[in-house]
Amino acid sequence: MRGNPNRVLWLGSVMSLISLTLAEPQHFSPWEKLLLVALLIASGSLFWRRFGAVLLKILHSKKDSDFHLAPLGRRTWNFFWEVLCQAKVIRERPLPGLAHAFVFWGFCAFALVTLNHIAAGFGVGFLDPHGQIGQFYFYLAAAFAVACAVGILGLFIRRFLVRPKWLGKKVSYESGFIAFLIFALMATYLASFFVSDAAPAARGLWWMHTLALLVFLPIIPHTKHLHLVLSPATIFLSRGGFSRIPPLAGDEDFGLVTGKDLTQLVSLQAYSCVECGRCSEHCPATNTGKLLNPKEIILGVRGYLNEFGPASDVPTLGKYNSQEAVFQCTTCGSCEYQCPVGIEHLPILVGLRRGAVNTGTWEDDHGSKLFLALERGSNALGMSATERDKFIQKQQFPIFDGTQEYCLWLGCMGAYDPKGREIVADFARIMSWLGTSFGVLRKEKCTGDPARRLGNDLIFQQLAEANLETLAQNKVTKIVSICPHCVRTIQEDWKEFGKPPEIEHHSEFLARHAARLPRQDHAANHDRIVYQDPCYLGRYRNVYEEPRTVAALAGEVIEAPRSHQRSFCCGAGGGLVFLGEETGDRISHTRAKELVATGASTIGTACPFCNSMFRDALATTGEATPQLMDIAQLTARALPQDGKSNGSANR
Numbered sequence: 001m002r003g004n005p006n007r008v009l010w011l012g013s014v015m016s017l018i019s020l021t022l023a024e025p026q027h028f029s030p031w032e033k034l035l036l037v038a039l040l041i042a043s044g045s046l047f048w049r050r051f052g053a054v055l056l057k058i059l060h061s062k063k064d065s066d067f068h069l070a071p072l073g074r075r076t077w078n079f080f081w082e083v084l085c086q087a088k089v090i091r092e093r094p095l096p097g098l099a100h101a102f103v104f105w106g107f108c109a110f111a112l113v114t115l116n117h118i119a120a121g122f123g124v125g126f127l128d129p130h131g132q133i134g135q136f137y138f139y140l141a142a143a144f145a146v147a148c149a150v151g152i153l154g155l156f157i158r159r160f161l162v163r164p165k166w167l168g169k170k171v172s173y174e175s176g177f178i179a180f181l182i183f184a185l186m187a188t189y190l191a192s193f194f195v196s197d198a199a200p201a202a203r204g205l206w207w208m209h210t211l212a213l214l215v216f217l218p219i220i221p222h223t224k225h226l227h228l229v230l231s232p233a234t235i236f237l238s239r240g241g242f243s244r245i246p247p248l249a250g251d252e253d254f255g256l257v258t259g260k261d262l263t264q265l266v267s268l269q270a271y272s273c274v275e276c277g278r279c280s281e282h283c284p285a286t287n288t289g290k291l292l293n294p295k296e297i298i299l300g301v302r303g304y305l306n307e308f309g310p311a312s313d314v315p316t317l318g319k320y321n322s323q324e325a326v327f328q329c330t331t332c333g334s335c336e337y338q339c340p341v342g343i344e345h346l347p348i349l350v351g352l353r354r355g356a357v358n359t360g361t362w363e364d365d366h367g368s369k370l371f372l373a374l375e376r377g378s379n380a381l382g383m384s385a386t387e388r389d390k391f392i393q394k395q396q397f398p399i400f401d402g403t404q405e406y407c408l409w410l411g412c413m414g415a416y417d418p419k420g421r422e423i424v425a426d427f428a429r430i431m432s433w434l435g436t437s438f439g440v441l442r443k444e445k446c447t448g449d450p451a452r453r454l455g456n457d458l459i460f461q462q463l464a465e466a467n468l469e470t471l472a473q474n475k476v477t478k479i480v481s482i483c484p485h486c487v488r489t490i491q492e493d494w495k496e497f498g499k500p501p502e503i504e505h506h507s508e509f510l511a512r513h514a515a516r517l518p519r520q521d522h523a524a525n526h527d528r529i530v531y532q533d534p535c536y537l538g539r540y541r542n543v544y545e546e547p548r549t550v551a552a553l554a555g556e557v558i559e560a561p562r563s564h565q566r567s568f569c570c571g572a573g574g575g576l577v578f579l580g581e582e583t584g585d586r587i588s589h590t591r592a593k594e595l596v597a598t599g600a601s602t603i604g605t606a607c608p609f610c611n612s613m614f615r616d617a618l619a620t621t622g623e624a625t626p627q628l629m630d631i632a633q634l635t636a637r638a639l640p641q642d643g644k645s646n647g648s649a650n651r
């Protein structure tokens with residue numbers, strides 16, 4: 001044979017690999033078959049003993065009003081994308097995500113191999129290793145086996161040698177053993193291609209593969225690998241609607257007070273946690289030394305169910321989850337956004353808060369003051385409504401009378417906070433300049449956002465209903481607001497009590513009118529703007545580009561290391577802006593330092609809460625700090641001072 005010797009060698013190796021066939025022992029003795037039956041029964045019953053107990057706990061939990069199969073299209077898509085394609089797992093942590101995906105896809109490919117393997121033990125194998133279909137499938141499975149073995153090796157190295165801190169301090173030897181079994185399954189399968197059917201080694205490999213499989217099965221429900229069985233259902237059945245707080249189910253529902261209040265979805269999610277720590281890695285509370293760790297909250301619910309069960313009267317806050325931790329949550333939604341198995345942390349965290357507030361066990365001076373301010377003055381800042389009236393008069397805002405296009409929603413911050421007022425005033429100036437007609441409500445109450453997130457549904461309901469009535473009386477059809485919290489609460493949370501008018505955030509309004517807004521000379525003003533994604537605008541509403549489009553009119557937009565979906569909270573959400581001092585580092589200080597470190601000359605905001613938090617944080621740095629401006633202020637600074645309208649409509 002003539003030609004390049006290396007090429008010939010290579011071709012020879014490929015040809016000999018292609019001629020390999022999976023070895024399968026031809027005959028099993030009656031004793032072997034008997035042993036196989038005994039092992040199958042032992043493995044299956046051990047699996048069921050633990051898994052059945054978990055299943056009963058889930059099924060015996062309280063019925064969940066969000067537990068349904070519709071809409072089937074969305075659920076099927078989520079299942080396809082997140083479970084079968086492993087899209088979320090890969091997107092958020094590409095390398096370990098890919099390793100995990102290889103293991104998962106390997107398992108899928110092996111389902112048929114495993115069935116055939118066991119059937120072959122009884123002499124009824126349905127895939128012939130020497131037939132065309134069988135050979136093709138076994139080759140395909142071999143490719144997956146290689147990928148799966150590499151993947152599990154990578155995950156083993158990460159978990160036991162690299163050990164990212166989010167995995168926790170406790171070393172899970174069970175995980176190591178599981179990794180070994182998965183590797184053994186793949187190795188024995190691949191090795192079977194290199195022996196002949198008649199060789200004793202074929203029988204040895206067959207039994208080793210079988211034993212690895214039958215030992216693996218009962219371990220699943222005892223470990224975090226339970227997610228293999230449960231997480232497809234968790235993802236399929238998730239409530240949907242990011243960080244949606246489910247309504248209370250009637251007058252007897254006080255939130256997650258005891259085990260009797262844990263619903264089927266909550267229990268299913270608690271048992272699905274894979275303990276990956278993605279939620280904790282992105283949690284602003286965990287990252288700043290607070291007690292709250294979202295992974296531990298979920299594992300706490302699981303611990304509670306394991307010890308007390310779903311019929312228990314033992315309070316849910318106590319041994320497994322602490323009240324202090326659940327009231328440290330800013331409701332930023334990072335945990336929920338990150339979780340690869342569809343766990344919805346917010347309904348659980350807010351549910352636990354509801355339980356504590358409704359049973360009067362949450363005692364917090366700032367919290368009580370806030371609730372009182374909302375009840376008596378209908379605003380979260382505890383100010384008199386006449387202060388709002390004076391501000392409206394001073395700004396000469398028109399009162400909404402049904403003839404204007406927009407109702408400009410001031411919100412508590414826009415009506416009472418000095419910086420919030422500046423933002424509203426500038427935004428109103430832009431609306432006038434664009435010729436968009438608007439008016440403000442004579443009487444407007446807090447949307448109830450802080451009450452809702454802190455678990456006080458009674459106050460939330462009163463505020464939502466009163467506002468809905470006012471809006472209906474005034475025939476408001478379109479609202480615009482500078483506050484992402486107001487936008488979210490009006491659009492989503494109020495739905496429980498009526499149909500809210502259409503609402504948009506001012507960044508969306510401004511971006512739509514960007515072509516008519518003045519573009520500032522970047523070269524002349526040298527303004528480098530780092531934009532802070534507010535949680536309630538970004539993760540909650542999926543609005544990322546609009547505020548950047550608006551900020552880009554005023555200067556060069558630069559990005560912080562954590563931005564967009566991974567942006568770090570300012571620390572204000574979930575009603576925390578109205579509570580007392582934080583323990584550990586202040587979230588706002590941590591984030592402000594990160595923004596300052598970008599070298600930006602301006603921190604651009606699109607939420608009055610972010611603005612207020614950073615205002616205080618920057619004041620403590622003592623150094624030359626960037627200026628802090630809302631995107632409306634950045635836009636308004638280029639408007640002509642005479643205030644003449646550029647548009648055609650009137651106010």
Ligand code: SF4
Nearest residue numbers: 283329330332333335
């Ligand atoms: S919502 Fe945010 S603050 Fe609350 S637990 Fe999740 S990541 Fe942490």
Ligand code: SF4
Nearest residue numbers: 273274276277279339
């Ligand atoms: S709750 Fe989700 S993100 Fe957090 S550790 Fe469990 S599986 Fe991972």
